[in-house]
Amino acid sequence: MNLRNWLDSIRPNFDEGGKLHAFRSVYEGFESFLYVPNATSKCGTNIHDAFDSKRMMIMVVIALCPAMLFGMYNVGYQHYIAANLEVSFWPVFGYGFLAVLPRIIVSYLVGLAIEFTVAQWKHEEIQEGYLVSGFIIPMIVPATCPLWILAIAVAFSVIIAKEIFGGTGMNFLNVALITRAFIFFAYPSVITGETVWVVDHAICGLGANIDGLTAATALGTASTTAAVPAFSMNMVWGFIPGSVGETSVIAIALGALLLLYTGIASWKTMLSVFAGGILMALVFNTWGPDNAMAQMPWYEHICLGGFCFGAVFMATDPVTSARTEAGKWIYGLLIGVMAITIRVMNPGYPEGMMLAILLMNCFAPLIDWCVVQRNVNKRAKRINK
Amino acid sequence: MANKNNEALKQPMWVNNPVLVQILGICSALAVTAQLKPAIVMGLSVTIIVAMANVIISLLRKTIPNRIRIIIQLVVVAALVTIVSEILKAFAYDVSVQLSVYVGLIITNCILMGRLEAFAMQNGPWASFLDGIGNGLGYAAILIVVAFVRELFGSGTLFGFQVVPQSWYEAGYLNNGLMIMPPMALVLVGCVIWFHRAKNKDLQEN
Numbered sequence: 231m232n233l234r235n236w237l238d239s240i241r242p243n244f245d246e247g248g249k250l251h252a253f254r255s256v257y258e259g260f261e262s263f264l265y266v267p268n269a270t271s272k273c274g275t276n277i278h279d280a281f282d283s284k285r286m287m288i289m290v291v292i293a294l295c296p297a298m299l300f301g302m303y304n305v306g307y308q309h310y311i312a313a314n315l316e317v318s319f320w321p322v323f324g325y326g327f328l329a330v331l332p333r334i335i336v337s338y339l340v341g342l343a344i345e346f347t348v349a350q351w352k353h354e355e356i357q358e359g360y361l362v363s364g365f366i367i368p369m370i371v372p373a374t375c376p377l378w379i380l381a382i383a384v385a386f387s388v389i390i391a392k393e394i395f396g397g398t399g400m401n402f403l404n405v406a407l408i409t410r411a412f413i414f415f416a417y418p419s420v421i422t423g424e425t426v427w428v429v430d431h432a433i434c435g436l437g438a439n440i441d442g443l444t445a446a447t448a449l450g451t452a453s454t455t456a457a458v459p460a461f462s463m464n465m466v467w468g469f470i471p472g473s474v475g476e477t478s479v480i481a482i483a484l485g486a487l488l489l490l491y492t493g494i495a496s497w498k499t500m501l502s503v504f505a506g507g508i509l510m511a512l513v514f515n516t517w518g519p520d521n522a523m524a525q526m527p528w529y530e531h532i533c534l535g536g537f538c539f540g541a542v543f544m545a546t547d548p549v550t551s552a553r554t555e556a557g558k559w560i561y562g563l564l565i566g567v568m569a570i571t572i573r574v575m576n577p578g579y580p581e582g583m584m585l586a587i588l589l590m591n592c593f594a595p596l597i598d599w600c601v602v603q604r605n606v607n608k609r610a611k612r613i614n615k
Numbered sequence: 616m617a618n619k620n621n622e623a624l625k626q627p628m629w630v631n632n633p634v635l636v637q638i639l640g641i642c643s644a645l646a647v648t649a650q651l652k653p654a655i656v657m658g659l660s661v662t663i664i665v666a667m668a669n670v671i672i673s674l675l676r677k678t679i680p681n682r683i684r685i686i687i688q689l690v691v692v693a694a695l696v697t698i699v700s701e702i703l704k705a706f707a708y709d710v711s712v713q714l715s716v717y718v719g720l721i722i723t724n725c726i727l728m729g730r731l732e733a734f735a736m737q738n739g740p741w742a743s744f745l746d747g748i749g750n751g752l753g754y755a756a757i758l759i760v761v762a763f764v765r766e767l768f769g770s771g772t773l774f775g776f777q778v779v780p781q782s783w784y785e786a787g788y789l790n791n792g793l794m795i796m797p798p799m800a801l802v803l804v805g806c807v808i809w810f811h812r813a814k815n816k817d818l819q820e821n
Binding site for chain 2: 376378379382390394412415416417418419420
């Protein structure tokens with residue numbers, strides 16, 4: 231009996247009145263995960279593209295993989311450097327894998343449990359939107375983030391930022407970033423400072439316990455001391471302390487290529503975020519205050535912190551970004567400008583990318599409205615001439 | 616008549632709650648609910664002021680010239696707020712320090728002007744008194760619910776006494792800093808409104 235027949239044979243259990251009716255949405259979720267749904271439209275003319283939101287989400291997850299795999303390796307790499315141990319590739323990767331894996335599991339378990347419950351409760355189909363958010367969330371927190379805090383943050387953001395607005399596609403704020411913002415404001419000690427970026431204990435026999443380990447991120451150093459950190463190729467490759475997935479520019483660039491090639495992410499948004507960031511960094515270099523953040527060269531601003539990750543995977547989120555073509559330029563440019571401005575002007579937040587994207591998420595509908603109105607006015611003028 | 620008085624007292628407690636349905640008094644609900652004690656004091660102060668102001672305006676309602684009625688209402692409220700503020704300073708100094716400007720700002724609390732305009736100007740003193748008590752207690756109830764959650768999860772205390780056991784902190788439990796901040800109070804008020812709408816389906820807007 232093959233999989234298709236088996237799915238068909240157990241289907242009656244999940245229909246109205248079946249004994250497993252409470253799990254109908256779970257069944258449908260997995261069925262459409264495995265097979266293309268065979269529901270067809272009953273009236274009118276409908277054109278369906280084979281490239282549906284499920285394919286799109288999977289594509290984004292694939293694009294995230296290089297950064298995730300590199301992030302795992304880097305977690306191990308930073309640990310073994312701190313522990314002063316020389317080991318080969320596989321233990322390093324294995325250590326990072328074991329350190330990050332629980333966070334991926336918790337993120338998916340909590341988020342999907344809420345999605346499934348809501349779908350069942352509202353008699354809707356399960357939406358696949360959480361596949362991407364659940365993958366991004368472990369990448370934008372430190373590898374030491376306590377699991378219970380992650381679980382609370384995921385629950386908060388999925389319910390408050392997404393489900394109450396109507397679920398996938400209706401949220402106006404990026405769910406993954408709300409998770410991070412929640413941790414950032416509710417439990418600042420686990421996501422800022424010098425002790426959270428490198429794992430300091432042995433996992434399953436790998437690694438070693440290190441006492442009193444401190445390792446600041448380059449941005450953290452720049453904001454607490456007055457010195458601009460010297461630029462090194464490690465900042466491009468990603469062998470620096472930081473959140474799991476954000477350190478490597480190269481790995482993020484691989485994901486960016488895939489997103490641009492498949493057309494999922496808008497090149498306009500992506501390019502303009504970088505343009506805004508570079509522009510603002512140059513402005514601060516020339517006229518800015520005399521501190522390390524303002525004097526940091528533009529290429530270092532781009533490479534450090536979550537700038538690249540945010541520009542490639544978060545700012546381009548098709549749900550929360552501006553949708554008009556002119557709006558994308560404005561939206562992206564302002565994200566870049568705000569991110570660097572927050573880094574330089576606010577000593578309390580050495581990383582401005584998260585707040586910049588969330589702020590512009592709020593303004594994206596307004597930007598779109600202005601662009602559309604401008605077009606309406608232009609055409610109205612033409613007809614009245 | 617008795618039935619109407621009854622309604623005036625009970626309606627604002629739940630079905631027509633000033634915070635949940637009319638969305639009035641939100642500003643102070645966010646500002647003073649980080650801890651239970653100031654929230655309760657604030658709720659009681661507003662209850663007393665709204666009840667007294669309602670009675671006074673209701674007694675004066677036939678003599679107040681229509682064109683300057685807002686000014687007269689403000690004078691009455693301001694006088695009552697000043698009295699309450701002085702009493703708090705005399706008998707509960709540390710709470711009045713915690714509440715700081717928000718006692719004075721009761722003058723601008725929309726619930727007061729709303730009740731004076733909408734109820735006391737048209738009804739007798741006894742009904743107005745009950746209406747004031749009902750609205751004040753309805754407001755206080757929301758403050759207490761929000762403050763309970765915020766103090767419990769934000770500081771691990773209730774009325775200043777530690778509730779979360781010390782052993783939890785040693786095991787890695789942390790207080791939720793966001794609970795102390797006003798944005799989380801807004802989210803909590805939103806959740807209470809969500810619950811309220813779910814129970815009162817006729818209030819749901821489409």
